[in-house]
Amino acid sequence: MASEDNEVEDHRPLVLIHSLSSFKLPLQDRLITHFRLFDSLASPEASSVRALICVGPTPVTADTLDHLPSLRLVVGSSAGLDHVDLAECHRRGIAVTNSGDAYSENVADYAVALLLDVLRRVSSADRFVRSGLWPQMGEYPLGRKLGGKRIGIVGLGSIGSEVAKRLVAFGCTVAYNSRNKKPSVLYPYYANVHDLAVNSDFLIVCCALTNETHHIINKDVLTALGREGVIINVGRGALVDEKELVQFLVQGEIGGAGLDVFENEPNVPKELFALDNVVLSPHLAVLTPESFEALNEVIIANLKAFFSNKPLLSPFQQE
Amino acid sequence: MDSITVLMTSPMSDYLETQLRDRFNLVKLWTYSSKTDFFKHNSHSIRAVVGNTKIGADAELIDSLPELEIVSSYSVGLDKIDLRKCQEKGIRVTNTPDVLTDDVADVAMGLMLAVTRRVCECDRFVRRGLWPKGNFRLTNKFSGMQVGIVGLDRIGSAIAKRAEAFGCPISYYSRSEKPETNYKYFSNIIDLAVNCQILVVACALTKETHHIINREVIDALGPEGILINIGRGSHIDEPELVSALLEGRLGGAGLDVFENEPEVPEQLFGLENVVLMPHVGSDTVETADAMADLVIKNLEAHFLKKPLLTPVV
Numbered sequence: 249m250a251s252e253d254n255e256v257e258d259h260r261p262l263v264l265i266h267s268l269s270s271f272k273l274p275l276q277d278r279l280i281t282h283f284r285l286f287d288s289l290a291s292p293e294a295s296s297v298r299a300l301i302c303v304g305p306t307p308v309t310a311d312t313l314d315h316l317p318s319l320r321l322v323v324g325s326s327a328g329l330d331h332v333d334l335a336e337c338h339r340r341g342i343a344v345t346n347s348g349d350a351y352s353e354n355v356a357d358y359a360v361a362l363l364l365d366v367l368r369r370v371s372s373a374d375r376f377v378r379s380g381l382w383p384q385m386g387e388y389p390l391g392r393k394l395g396g397k398r399i400g401i402v403g404l405g406s407i408g409s410e411v412a413k414r415l416v417a418f419g420c421t422v423a424y425n426s427r428n429k430k431p432s433v434l435y436p437y438y439a440n441v442h443d444l445a446v447n448s449d450f451l452i453v454c455c456a457l458t459n460e461t462h463h464i465i466n467k468d469v470l471t472a473l474g475r476e477g478v479i480i481n482v483g484r485g486a487l488v489d490e491k492e493l494v495q496f497l498v499q500g501e502i503g504g505a506g507l508d509v510f511e512n513e514p515n516v517p518k519e520l521f522a523l524d525n526v527v528l529s530p531h532l533a534v535l536t537p538e539s540f541e542a543l544n545e546v547i548i549a550n551l552k553a554f555f556s557n558k559p560l561l562s563p564f565q566q567e
Numbered sequence: 568m569d570s571i572t573v574l575m576t577s578p579m580s581d582y583l584e585t586q587l588r589d590r591f592n593l594v595k596l597w598t599y600s601s602k603t604d605f606f607k608h609n610s611h612s613i614r615a616v617v618g619n620t621k622i623g624a625d626a627e628l629i630d631s632l633p634e635l636e637i638v639s640s641y642s643v644g645l646d647k648i649d650l651r652k653c654q655e656k657g658i659r660v661t662n663t664p665d666v667l668t669d670d671v672a673d674v675a676m677g678l679m680l681a682v683t684r685r686v687c688e689c690d691r692f693v694r695r696g697l698w699p700k701g702n703f704r705l706t707n708k709f710s711g712m713q714v715g716i717v718g719l720d721r722i723g724s725a726i727a728k729r730a731e732a733f734g735c736p737i738s739y740y741s742r743s744e745k746p747e748t749n750y751k752y753f754s755n756i757i758d759l760a761v762n763c764q765i766l767v768v769a770c771a772l773t774k775e776t777h778h779i780i781n782r783e784v785i786d787a788l789g790p791e792g793i794l795i796n797i798g799r800g801s802h803i804d805e806p807e808l809v810s811a812l813l814e815g816r817l818g819g820a821g822l823d824v825f826e827n828e829p830e831v832p833e834q835l836f837g838l839e840n841v842v843l844m845p846h847v848g849s850d851t852v853e854t855a856d857a858m859a860d861l862v863i864k865n866l867e868a869h870f871l872k873k874p875l876l877t878p879v880v
Contacts (some may be wrong), residue, residue: 343605357733361709370677370842371687377843382829387578387843393853395669417732418676419669424788483843514698521694525825528693529686530703538708559797 260284260291261555262384264300266312269273271304273325274540282548289315299323299554308332313340320552323547327351327407327534328484329564330457345550348562349406350542351534356410358533359452359482362506363415365527366478367392372524392476392503395419400448402441403455403483404430411452423447426455441465445472450480457484467492476503484535485511494519497526510534568870574614574632576622579641581791582739583859586742587617595823596622606631615639615866620846621828623647629658637869639862641720642849643667645879646772646799653880660880661865664721666857667849668823672725673847674769678821679730681842682793683709683765688839710734715763717747717756717779718770724795726767754778760787765795772799782807785817793819797848800826809834823848 262281265273279285279301286293299321308322310333324346337344341354362456365371368391376388399415404424412422412435423436423443428438438444441464445451451473455461455512465479465488473479479502481488482501490511497520504525510512512532517530520526549561573591574583584689585865587593594613613632616624629635637659638648645662651789653660675727681687684706692703714730716723716739725738727750732761738751740759747753756779760766766788770776780794780803788794794817796803805826811817812835819840825831828846849858865876 257616353734354708357680357709358684358686361677361684364677364680365690368674368677368847370844371690373847374681374687374842375691377831377845380833382845383833386829388850390848390850390852390855391847393670393851394673408588408746414729414732418673419728428657478811517691517868518696527686527690529689530693531590531696532689532703532706534709535703535705544706 258284260298260441261299261551262286264289264294264297264316265303266300266306266308267303268306270305270545273301273303278544279548291317292405293309299551301325301551302332303485305331308337308564310336313337313342316369320558321345321550323550324564325543325547327355328456330484330486332562334458343554343560344564345546345560345562347543347566348546348550350546351447351539352406352410354536354539355407356414356534357453357483358529359407359411359454359480359506360483362480362508362527362529363478364394364448366480366504366506366525367394369524373525379519384421397449398422398423400424400438400444400451401435402444402453402487405434405456405462406453407482408452408454427460441469442472445469445477448473449476453479453481453483453487455483455487457486463491465493467496470502473502475494475501478502478504478506480506480513482508484514485509490517510538537560568867571870572609573613573615573617573866574609574613574626576618576676578617579617579619579621580855580859582856583617583641583862586857586859586863589611590867591615593819607805607877614675615869617641617862617866618647620644620647624653625649626652629653629656637661637866639703639865639869641858641862643771644799648803650880658880659869659875661862661875661877662879663858663861664877666861668721668725671722671797671855672729674823674844675722675726675769675821676729677822678733678797678842678844679714679765679767679793680709682840683707683712684714685839687842711736712765713738713763715739715753715759715766717741717759717766717768717802718776718798719750720770724748725860737764756784757787760784760792763788764791765793767795768802770798770799770802772801774864778804779810781879782811785811788817790815791818793817795819795821797823800824800828805832808862812825812838830837 263285264346269473279489294315301323314526324343397420399420399422399426404426425438425441494517506527508529509531553560570590574594576596599699601812610631614634614636616638618624629652638661705716710733714735719739719741740753740756809832822843823844829878
């Protein structure tokens with residue numbers, strides 16, 4: 249009958265895509281199979297929507313939440329959630345999920361890539377060869393061995409664990425600092441980053457950015473790490489006191505750094521451009537096609553679990 | 568032992584040079600203006616040669632040193648030493664295995680990661696001030712890529728162990744199968760190249776492995792494939808490699824060695840899917856010292872008539 253053909257019931261749950269215009273959610277078209285989407289806080293549907301997808305670092309503030317009285321879930325599309333007012337969400341009984349494991353391998357890969365590059369001078373050597381200097385200069389400065397060195401992981405979450413697993417295969421030993429000791433983990437635990445730094449050759453920063461972890465890598469930690477120390481940051485720029493780090497690097501008080509993130513992206517301190525013991529990347533440790541496929545699955549799994557009252561796949565947990 | 572004359576063929580290590588000078592009568596080949604000049608002054612006194620990957624001990628050198636007893640190489644590779652001649656003349660040969668295995672495997676991994684994730688290109692992007700103008704594009708995920716290794720000896724095995732930690736399935740081609748490993752064996756290199764995404768050359772250079780990576784292998788690896796060489800430049804037919812990269816028939820390459828070092832084909836300099844290093848596989852402070860120590864220990868053992876630590880011949 250005609251009326252039945254035209255009125256197919258739409259059982260898809262309603263979801264808000266919360267996005268600054270400069271950020272697009274990759275693979276968004278895949279979501280409409282499962283969910284009915286809208287994208288404006290000004291829409292009448294804002295009053296009834298129970299879940300939103302936060303695209304990239306689009307802020308979720310108390311003001312945002314005021315527009316969404318029925319909201320019970322914020323689905324993040326990044327590993328970090330420093331752009332979401334987590335305290336406010338908690339206060340209002342709103343659960344928050346992040347990208348779970350979707351990015352972990354890619355970020356861990358890039359962290360190891362940066363460490364290898366700093367120690368063995370990969371980018372610096374590549375520049376040397378391409379400039380035609382090898383026939384002229386013959387020798388190239390020695391690098392530093394990775395095997396047998398002590399790795400300190402700041403934040404042993406999903407990403408930190410993947411980094412640890414990789415570096416153990418290179419013959420490194422691993423120790424970590426996290427908010428709390430993890431009983432199931434065998435690596436030595438240090439209750440604060442200073443002590444971790446004293447006992448490590450290289451630090452890999454993988455933790456979430458919160459009020460407590462802002463500038464967790466400060467002058468004291470850099471001093472403790474020492475002149476031969478190397479810092480790799482694949483977390484957030486503000487985890488590191490960037491001004492101090494630049495000073496340490498320029499003065500030769502630290503051995504080197506590999507940085508994917510900065511305090512004021514896309515601006516990078518120009519003093520770093522002249523240094524051969526520094527490797528820089530434009531916040532792209534996660535940026536592979538595979539990450540977005542995996543992210544899509546995590547987003548859909550979290551939303552489906554929520555709408556069927558099942559446990560969420562990747563609720564945000566501070567490490 | 569400072570009455571024993573040792574020849575060092577090239578300035579391979581300041582530390583080694585000091586150690587040799589302290590213990591023996593050291594003669595440095597590169598300080599002579601001509602071969603004739605060198606031979607006139609030294610040929611009858613030299614009892615040991617310390618060579619490396621640049622200058623080893625070829626037939627001409629061996630024949631002109633009648634008192635030569637031992638060649639102690641500052642390298643694991645033996646392609647610059649005339650092993651047959653040494654064997655014929657009863658000259659001992661030692662190299663530096665094991666101490667450099669980890670470092671060379673690390674460079675192989677560094678190259679694999681740098682090529683797939685475009686690490687050097689990204690670093691250039693930031694240093695050129697391009698980030699404020701827009702993002703770099705996506706790069707391919709490294710974890711889980713199929714890695715094929717040519718030569719599963721010490722270095723090849725060390726590479727396999729590392730790549731496994733990234734979830735990479737490992738396959739290999741070797742002179743003989745190694746059933747004690749769980750890796751997939753291919754009895755010919757074309758099949759290996761067809762079945763992997765990253766092909767790593769880790770075998771020794773011999774007559775049989777010269778140009779083992781030729782056009783056929785490169786084509787089998789294909790436009791998405793990546794070639795990594797931490798062996799010897801002559802493992803690869805270099806002009807074929809260059810044209811394959813320029814024509815897009817090969818996806819990328821990470822190279823620490825070249826056919827005619829220190830010359831590197833300039834056509835590679837403009838490519839972003841290539842990472843180039845100046846033969847630094849074992850070049851770390853720690854390993855350089857360990858290699859030098861091993862050379863010294865082998866020489867001392869020989870002249871004290873004790874067993875050699877790492878003999879090849």
